[in-house]
Amino acid sequence: MEQTSIKNRMRDILTLFAFVVMAAVAALVVMDILVLPVALFAVAKKTTFNFILGDLTWLFLIAVLGFLLVRLVLALRKDGLSPREIIGHILYRPFSALAVALMVMVSSAVLIGVIYLIFSYNNYFIYKLIN
Numbered sequence: 001m002e003q004t005s006i007k008n009r010m011r012d013i014l015t016l017f018a019f020v021v022m023a024a025v026a027a028l029v030v031m032d033i034l035v036l037p038v039a040l041f042a043v044a045k046k047t048t049f050n051f052i053l054g055d056l057t058w059l060f061l062i063a064v065l066g067f068l069l070v071r072l073v074l075a076l077r078k079d080g081l082s083p084r085e086i087i088g089h090i091l092y093r094p095f096s097a098l099a100v101a102l103m104v105m106v107s108s109a110v111l112i113g114v115i116y117l118i119f120s121y122n123n124y125f126i127y128k129l130i131n
Helices: 006-044 046-078 083-130
Strands: none
Touching: 006 046, 046 083
16 A cells, blocks of 8 residues: 655655755756856857857858758669659658648647637636536
8 A cells, every 4th residue: 555644745755856956956067067168258259159159050050951952862863763853852841841830830829729718718617607
């Protein structure tokens, strides 16, 4: 049988509390170790930091997207697709991803709306039940 005495419950709660506090302290220490050098560098060398964060980030993203595009084209050529089919595939993919994203957003909006209606009419229904 499960022991449900106050002493056992307090011990369980204190154990959970201790783990939460230890996790928070560990996260704080790790973030300080990671963020402090970056913050000091950003304050000491503003132009270099802005160049790294602004220009090199864009160059890195463009390089990654270019690499992925080249890899996709090579994989489609290896599968025996013609250049016309490859271009069609590359042009079709973003629109299909956009359609999926819009469908997820519309579904989320409908779900949020239904939850809002349920919670907003909850007080009304409770009032009707009581009176």
